[in-house]
Structure formats: C-alpha cells, structure tokens
Amino acid sequence: VEDAVTLCPVLARNIEVFRSRFGAPTNADVIIRRFQSGAFESAIIAVDGMVNTQQINENILKPCMDLPTAAGEDEKREDRVAFLMGHAVSVLPMKMKNNVDEIVSDVLGGQCALISEGCGMACVMDTRGFEKRTIGKPEVEHVVLGPHESFSESIRTNITLLRRIVQREELTTEFVTAGGAMKTRCALLYLRGTADETMVERIRARIEGCTYDFALTSGEVEQLIEEHPLALIPQCVRTERPDRAASFLAEGQVVVLTDGSPAALGAPATIFHQLHTPDDASMRWQYGTFLRFVRLAGMLIHVFLPGLYLSVLRFHQELLSPMLLTSVYETSARVPIPVYLEALLMTLAFDLINEAGLRAPGAMGNALGIVSGLILGQSAVSADIVSPLLLIVVAASGLGGFCVPGYAMSIGLKIVQLMFLTAGAMGGLYAMSLLLIVLLCALCSMRSLGSPLTAPVAPGRRGNPDILLRLPMKYQKARAFFAKQSDGH
Amino acid sequence: LPNNRTVTERRVQESWRSRACAAGLCVGAQVFLFGTGIAMPIALNSAWLAALAVLPAAACLAAACRKSAGKAPSRAAYALLFLTLMLNAVFAVSALIGFAEQTLLEQTPALWSVTVTVCAVALCALSGGEGVSRLCFALRWLLPVLIVLLVFFSMPMKIPDGLFPLMGPGAAQLGMAALCMLGASSPVLMLLLPPPDLAFAGEDAAACQLPSKAFFIRRVLLGTGAGILLLFAACVCTTYESIGESAAWGMRLRIVASDQPHEGIPQTILIILQMTAMVLLASSMLCAAEEALLQIKGNLKRMRLGLLLSGIFLFLTLILLTAFGFEILLAAAPVLIVPTAVVPALFGKRKDVPR
Numbered sequence: 001v002e003d004a005v006t007l008c009p010v011l012a013r014n015i016e017v018f019r020s021r022f023g024a025p026t027n028a029d030v031i032i033r034r035f036q037s038g039a040f041e042s043a044i045i046a047v048d049g050m051v052n053t054q055q056i057n058e059n060i061l062k063p064c065m066d067l068p069t070a071a072g073e074d075e076k077r078e079d080r081v082a083f084l085m086g087h088a089v090s091v092l093p094m095k096m097k098n099n100v101d102e103i104v105s106d107v108l109g110g111q112c113a114l115i116s117e118g119c120g121m122a123c124v125m126d127t128r129g130f131e132k133r134t135i136g137k138p139e140v141e142h143v144v145l146g147p148h149e150s151f152s153e154s155i156r157t158n159i160t161l162l163r164r165i166v167q168r169e170e171l172t173t174e175f176v177t178a179g180g181a182m183k184t185r186c187a188l189l190y191l192r193g194t195a196d197e198t199m200v201e202r203i204r205a206r207i208e209g210c211t212y213d214f215a216l217t218s219g220e221v222e223q224l225i226e227e228h229p230l231a232l233i234p235q236c237v238r239t240e241r242p243d244r245a246a247s248f249l250a251e252g253q254v255v256v257l258t259d260g261s262p263a264a265l266g267a268p269a270t271i272f273h274q275l276h277t278p279d280d281a282s283m284r285w286q287y288g289t290f291l292r293f294v295r296l297a298g299m300l301i302h303v304f305l306p307g308l309y310l311s312v313l314r315f316h317q318e319l320l321s322p323m324l325l326t327s328v329y330e331t332s333a334r335v336p337i338p339v340y341l342e343a344l345l346m347t348l349a350f351d352l353i354n355e356a357g358l359r360a361p362g363a364m365g366n367a368l369g370i371v372s373g374l375i376l377g378q379s380a381v382s383a384d385i386v387s388p389l390l391l392i393v394v395a396a397s398g399l400g401g402f403c404v405p406g407y408a409m410s411i412g413l414k415i416v417q418l419m420f421l422t423a424g425a426m427g428g429l430y431a432m433s434l435l436l437i438v439l440l441c442a443l444c445s446m447r448s449l450g451s452p453l454t455a456p457v458a459p460g461r462r463g464n465p466d467i468l469l470r471l472p473m474k475y476q477k478a479r480a481f482f483a484k485q486s487d488g489h
Numbered sequence: 490l491p492n493n494r495t496v497t498e499r500r501v502q503e504s505w506r507s508r509a510c511a512a513g514l515c516v517g518a519q520v521f522l523f524g525t526g527i528a529m530p531i532a533l534n535s536a537w538l539a540a541l542a543v544l545p546a547a548a549c550l551a552a553a554c555r556k557s558a559g560k561a562p563s564r565a566a567y568a569l570l571f572l573t574l575m576l577n578a579v580f581a582v583s584a585l586i587g588f589a590e591q592t593l594l595e596q597t598p599a600l601w602s603v604t605v606t607v608c609a610v611a612l613c614a615l616s617g618g619e620g621v622s623r624l625c626f627a628l629r630w631l632l633p634v635l636i637v638l639l640v641f642f643s644m645p646m647k648i649p650d651g652l653f654p655l656m657g658p659g660a661a662q663l664g665m666a667a668l669c670m671l672g673a674s675s676p677v678l679m680l681l682l683p684p685p686d687l688a689f690a691g692e693d694a695a696a697c698q699l700p701s702k703a704f705f706i707r708r709v710l711l712g713t714g715a716g717i718l719l720l721f722a723a724c725v726c727t728t729y730e731s732i733g734e735s736a737a738w739g740m741r742l743r744i745v746a747s748d749q750p751h752e753g754i755p756q757t758i759l760i761i762l763q764m765t766a767m768v769l770l771a772s773s774m775l776c777a778a779e780e781a782l783l784q785i786k787g788n789l790k791r792m793r794l795g796l797l798l799s800g801i802f803l804f805l806t807l808i809l810l811t812a813f814g815f816e817i818l819l820a821a822a823p824v825l826i827v828p829t830a831v832v833p834a835l836f837g838k839r840k841d842v843p844r
Contacts, residue, residue, distance in 0.1 A: 430593040433761045434609035437768050441613040445620025458627035459503040
C-alpha cells in the first residue's frame with residue numbers, strides 16, 4: 001500500500017493508500033469522507049483548514065449524495081468519476097489524475113480529490129479556502145505617485161493582480177515546483193511572443209532542477225535562478241508591486257511568483273533595473289531623470305565617502321586646504337583609536353542602529369533610531385571616541401544608502417562600502433581606484449540568465465533611452481534587448 | 490519576428506566592437522608608456538613627434554589582424570603571441586607600479602605597491618577578457634575625453650616652453666625614437682583572437698560577418714591618437730632643459746599640468762584616470778595572453794590554469810624587475826616590433842577555421 005504509484009480500481013485499497021500516505025487517523029487534519037453516490041460508493045480526500053468546506057458540501061457532497069440510487073449503474077466502471085463530474089459536481093477548475101504522488105501533493109496544496117469504487121482515476125478539484133492576508137500597501141517600495149497595492153502571500157491572488165493589469169491573451173502562466181521533500185509552487189508568467197523562450201526554459205530548468213529539500217521563499221528561488229552565487233549584487237529584480245511586475249512582462253522579462261512570498265522576481269535583469277523605481281515611469285521624464293541622478297549621487301556618496309575620507313586623511317592630505325586639514329587633525333588628535341578603526345566602528349554602529357530599528361516592533365523602531373542617533377552620536381563626540389567630521393561623513397554616507405531602491409542591492413552596496421573603506425585606509429586613492437576597476441570588470445563579465453548584466457551599455461545593445469536618463473514616452477518604443485524583437489533587429 | 494541570424498549577427502558585431510575598443514584603448518595607453526619610457530630619453534620633448542609613427546603602424550596591424558582573425562596558425566604562432574602579450578602586460582604593470590610610487594604612494598613600501606598592483610590586475614583578468622573588453626567599451630569616450638580635458642584645461646601657459654625646439658635633439662634621434670616606438674602598436678595583436686563572449690552569441694555565430702576593416706582601423710587610430718595627445722601634453726609640460734632631469738620613468742609619466750601639482754584635485758583625478766588606462770591595458774593583455782594559451786592547450790579549464798601560469802610569469806618578472814630595475818624592461822621593449830610584425834604573418838598563412 002505504501003509503495004503504490006497509481007490508483008487501482010478498488011476504492012477501499014485507494015483509501016488505505018491515502019490513509020497510509022497522510023498518516024490518518026493519527027494525522028487529524030486529513031479528511032477522508034466515504035459516501036454513496038448513486039449506484040456506487042465514492043470518497044473525498046482533503047485537508048481540513050486548507051479547503052472551503054462550504055463549497056465541498058454544497059457543490060460536491062450534496063449533489064453526489066442526492067443522485068438516485070440507480071444513477072450511474074449503466075456507466076463503465078472506469079468512467080464513474082467522470083460520470084459524477086458530468087452529472088453532479090459543480091466545481092470549475094478540475095483535473096483527472098491517477099498518480100498518487102501528484103494527488104497527495106495537490107491535496108496538501110488545498111485541493112480535494114474525488115475517487116470512486118471501480119475507477120482508477122481521481123478528480124482533483126480546486127476548492128482552496130484557507131485564510132490569507134488581504135491586499136495591502138507596499139512595505140518596501142513606497143511611491144508618491146502610482147498605484148498603492150502590493151502582492152500578498154497567495155500565489156493565486158498575485159496572479160489575479162497581474163492579470164488584471166496585463167489583459168492580454170499572450171499572458172501565459174506555467175506552474176513549476178521547487179524543492180525536493182517540501183515542494184513549493186512557483187508560477188512563471190510571461191508574454192508569449194515577447195519573452196524569449198530560451199529564458200523561460202532556463203528558469204524552468206533551474207527551478208525544477210533544485211535538489212535541495214526545500215526552497216520556500218522567493219529569496220531562495222532567486223538563488224536557484226542566479227548564475228553568480230558569489231556576486232555582491234542581485235541578478236534578478238525583485239518587486240512587491242503588481243504594476244512593476246506588469247512592466248517587466250511588457251519588457252519581455254519572465255516573472256516568477258512563489259507561493260507564500262509577497263514578491264515577484266523579474267529575470268533576466270540588468271544592473272540598471274536595480275537603480276530604477278516605479279515612480280520614475282509615473283512621473284514626467286524631467287522629474288524622473290532628476291530623481292535618478294539624486295539617487296545615483298546618494299549611492300556614490302554611500303559607497304565612496306568613508307573610503308575617500310580615510311584615504312585623504314592618511315595618504316593625500318594635500319587635497320585638503322590647510323585650514324580644513326588643521327581642523328580635522330585638531331579634532332582627530334583627541335581620539336585615542338586609529339582613524340580606520342574609528343571609521344569602521346562608526347559605520348558598523350550605523351548599520352547596527354539601522355538593523356535594530358528595522359527589527360524592533362512598530363513605534364519602538366523609530367524611537368530607537370532617534371535615541372541611538374542623537375544620544376549615542378552626541379555622547380561619542382563628547383567623550384572623544386569619534387571625531388565630529390567622521391560622524392558627519394558616516395551620517396551622510398548612511399543617508400545616501402537609503403537612496404538605493406532595492407533592499408538586497410543596498411546590503412550589497414554596504415559590503416562594497418566596507419571594502420572601499422578598507423582599501424582607502426590601506427592604499428589611499430590608488431587602492432580605491434584599483435578596487436573600483438576590479439569590481440567594474442567583475443560586473444561587466446556577469447550575466448543574468450545568459451544576458452549581460454551591464455547591457456545595453458556594455459556590450460552595446462538596442463534598447464529604450466531609459467538607463468540613467470529617462471527620455472520622453474515617445475522615444476520608449478523598443479523592447480528590452482533580451483526580449484524577442486519584432487522588427488528584424 | 491527576425492530570424493535568429495540577425496540577432497546573432499548583432500551580438501557578434503557587438504562582441505568584436507568591444508574587443509576593438511579594448512585594443513584601441515590599450516594601444517593609446519601603450520603609446521604613452523613607450524613614449525615616456527623609451528622615446529622621451531632619446532628624443533626629449535619631441536617624443537610626441539616620434540609617436541606619430543605608431544599611427545600608420547597600428548592601422549596596418551589592425552587591417553592585418555582583421556584579415557587574419559579566425560584563422561588557426563601553428564602552436565608556435567600562438568606561443569609567440571602569448572609571449573608578446575605577456576611582455577606588454579609586464580610593461581604596463583611595471584609602469585603602473587613606478588607611477589604609483591612617484592605619485593599617490595610616495596611613502597609606501599615598494600613591496601606593498603607591487604603586491605596590490607599585481608593582485609588587482611590578476612583579479613581583473615580573473616573576470617575574463619569579456620569583462621575587461623566591456624569595461625573598455627563603456628569607457629571608450631569617457632576616459633580619453635576626461636583625460637584630454639583635464640590636461641588641456643590646466644596647462645595652456647606651458648605650451649610654448651615645452652614645444653620648442655620642435656625636433657628635439659635632432660632628426661637622427663627622432664628617427665631612432667620613432668623606430669623604438671613602433672612596438673607600442675603590439676596590443677592590436679589581441680584582435681587576432683576571437684572574443685570569448687562569442688560562445689554566448691548563438692549557434693550560427695561562426696557564420697556571421699565581422700565588423701569592417703575600417704571599423705577596426707578607426708577604433709585603433711582613435712586610441713592611438715588619444716595616447717599621442719597625452720604624450721604631447723607630457724612633453725610640453727616638461728621643458729627641454731629639465732626633461733633629462735626626470736630620470737625615473739614614473740616621474741616622466743606624470744603630466745605636471747598644474748602650477749601646484751600637489752594641491753590640485755584635478756591633478757589627482759588625472760593621475761587616477763591614467764592609472765585606470767594602465768590597469769585596463771595590463772589586464773586586457775593578460776586576458777588575451779591567457780586566451781592565446783588556451784588556443785595552444787584547448788583542454789585547460791576556464792578557471793584557469795592559463796591565468797595561473799600568467800600570474801606566476803608576471804610575478805616572476807616583477808621579482809626580476811625589483812632586482813634589476815626598469816632598465817631591463819625598457820631596453821627589451823623596442824624588440825616588441827619583431828613579434829608584432831611576425832605574428833600576423835604567421836596567422837595569415839593558415840587556412841580559415843570556424844570562429
């Protein structure tokens with residue numbers, strides 16, 4: 001019974017197979033309901049709490065049990081389930097299956113299976129009815145203009161949100177499962193004829209080829225898709241906003257939704273996707289472009305300022321005016337620890353405050369930020385543990401870090417910031433320049449699903465004028481370079 | 490929908506464009522290094538005139554490489570190409586170290602600057618020729634334009650002093666310097682090797698057209714021209730009388746554009762940009778050398794015995810340099826003209842194979 005691969009025509013044996021697989025009756029969540037349906041017996045298998053019991057009662061059980069006792073008498077035994085589906089059951093999405101593993105997986109996902117005496121097939125019906133969070137506002141991707149709804153944890157709801165925006169017959173949804181022992185349902189959404197099939201195939205193969213026991217969240221699925229696990233920057237673009245995911249689809253990207261995660265992944269992605277926000281497209285092009293430059297400046301300050309401060313102070317004092325230099329040395333002279341250690345501690349303290357504020361519950365998080373920032377900073381300067389100029393440098397750098405649109409990208413840039421800090425302290429501007437070139441070379445050689453991460457800039461590819469400058473809508477005509485092109489180029 | 494061939498052809502063209510941009514940038518940087526290292530001691534402030542000889546040489550070499558690209562010569566030809574490219578890499582790394590010691594790392598121990606530089610170049614090369622070429626492509630306008638702007642906006646008063654005498658110490662020395670400079674065109678040889686990212690371009694990439702000969706020549710000449718302009722700036726910034734005093738090569742590499750060189754942020758930016766060009770030259774040469782090595786021994790893993798060998802070779806050379814100084818390298822550099830002339834001829838003799 002335990003090794004059964006397919007259903008057999010004996011109802012009692014099939015029920016025994018499911019009992020064995022689910023551990024019933026010890027496993028109290030599993031419902032196996034046997035009932036008379038016309039001239040033969042049938043059974044329903046479902047998991048309590050995952051299904052809509054009212055729908056099962058009204059649309060499956062009641063109509064089947066109300067059938068006359070002679071109903072289905074003349075039907076072939078192997079067509080009995082099909083007979084019930086045709087004459088009694090009124091549930092819309094359904095599939096006929098006989099593989100036990102697949103049926104068990106479906107039942108665990110909230111569907112119910114109907115089996116009948118004498119028939120070796122089961123009908124799996126979508127009767128999901130578990131509790132889920134309602135559609136809320138985005139938590140991370142705040143916008144001033146544009147829609148204010150975000151994905152939720154239900155994959156079905158998320159697909160619906162996308163379909164409501166992208167009302168095109170080409171929008172295709174494929175379901176794949178990730179993980180070995182504990183399977184997670186993922187949906188691949190793409191526009192047929194726009195997305196490159198090779199990309200779809202690559203994503204499908206990478207998700208289905210997962211050999212780990214589980215990949216539960218979209219973050220884990222992202223790690224299955226990416227090509228450079230050692231890289232510091234993400235290779236898929238993540239969003240919690242349906243409108244942004246819809247724009248990915250229109251561009252020719254494949255969107256991956258993961259059951260249980262309120263985020264969508266867009267792949268292939270370029271480095272420039274990581275720098276854009278949904279607001280850029282909602283605004284007039286001048287405003288969008290200006291804000292992009294502001295964000296870029298913020299990011300540059302975030303990454304380079306602490307390293308520059310250290311390298312100027314330690315190696316290139318000639319770059320500062322004598323007055324400023326005197327002031328810097330006067331304040332630094334009172335600090336008992338080396339300037340590199342001082343900068344490292346302050347940067348880490350900033351990250352600590354940031355992380356604590358993020359994890360602390362609700363209003364406490366805000367209070368924590370203010371208390372840590374004002375009291376600790378002020379006290380550290382008064383106690384001559386840090387110099388005031390360094391405090392300004394770290395604060396400005398931290399502020400710049402908040403301009404980074406993606407959370408994953410911002411963490412990557414924090415690590416890069418520490419690398420530049422160390423390089424600045426050890427080799428001044430020379431080491432910082434070398435590190436920058438090394439990182440740029442690595443970035444230029446990276447790929448996302450086989451497409452260059454730095455395209456369309458290097459290598460040159462055809463694309464919209466929407467990289468740093470965002471030109472007016474009338475120029476935004478081309479599809480992304482990784483999509484299928486429609487005009488022979 | 491387009492047929493796949495059109496898309497693939499665009500990708501192939503873009504790969505070669507990146508490669509050609511890298512070659513142009515490398516020749517430009519090498520012209521400056523040869524000019525300051527070899528031509529300046531011979532022709533003094535007319536070294537830039539001697540560098541003009543590189544223009545036709547580089548153009549001819551680019552045309553020859555375009556003609557021979559995708560042909561499979563003997564292993565000896567690849568070995569010669571490998572050695573030529575490695576010598577270029579060593580030359581660039583040595584110049585970089587000398588330059589850093591004279592400018593940004595004056596108080597730093599030599600071993601530290603050598604280690605940091607070699608590690609950085611090896612790490613750049615570790616990302617593969619594809620990454621370095623793409624970076625060169627991305628910087629193809631930005632880098633030369635910034636350098637030229639920074640130089641020329643801060644040095645107008647110095648031009649008359651440094652420009653004359655126009656022929657420097659005389660025609661004979663000028664001719665000798667021009668001959669020695671010809672080896673500076675050797676980075677163009679990297680165009681003999683197919684770009685590594687062609688593997689991703691599609692199945693029918695081998696059948697696609699390469700960019701035209703004119704494109705290759707234009708790219709290389711642009712780079713060479715930028716290098717000559719920079720050398721011109723270095724020559725005119727140092728007067729005829731004082732040029733012999735800057736004995737150290739690293740010292741000559743610095744374009745003393747400002748009256749107060751140590752107090753100028755533009756001067757520091759200029760130095761950083763020059764260094765960027767040198768790092769890109771060294772890592773491009775190292776990557777190309779590794780690709781040549783892979784052509785000799787095709788079963789090497791990509792992660793990469795070739796690079797390891799290159800790294801060891803580079804490190805050994807640098808140890809030699811620290812023992813004997815830059816003079817050996819500067820004396821050996823003019824010899825580069827020999828393989829630069831021989832390698833394309835060896836490549837040209839063989840029949841076509843799929844790229």
